[in-house]
Amino acid sequence: MRNTLPSAQTLAGADPALQAAVQRSRRLLHRRALMAAVASSVPVPGLDWAVDAALLSRLLPQINAEFGLLPEQIARLDPHQREQVQKAVAMVGSALIGKLVTQDLVLKLAQTVGIRMGSKQLAKYVPLAGQALSAALGYATLRYLGEQHLCDCVQVAKTAQLTLPAPGR
16 A cells, blocks of 8 residues: 655655755654664564654654744744644644653554554564664664654645755854
């Protein structure tokens, strides 16, 4: 079954600033997903969950920053623009934009893909093939969560007509 949701790249449209922010965010996401894959292949109970939560709790604010959606960035906006961002966040329904991202919040997000995470836990105990499957699931899980967040950020930035911060903030 194909994913019917548009990608962040598609959502960004022809806006060069949004396209560039998506590319930078995807590079970050890919690196973190590779780290998650490595942690997932280690047969230590719970290690992958802890690593995933730690990786996401650092990654999601970095993606927010690319789009000007950190709490402190939003606070610096003029009141009208801030209201537009808040409306856009509510419309998208994200609990991770414009808020302090904690590991507890990330673990709640991870529950949305709980079946994959449970399969990952079981798979890692099958020698070699199970560890490879667990690593692939670890990569896919983190990549999925990151892509969803990336799409939310693009939608909010586009809807609120934000001027994105310069790369490197």
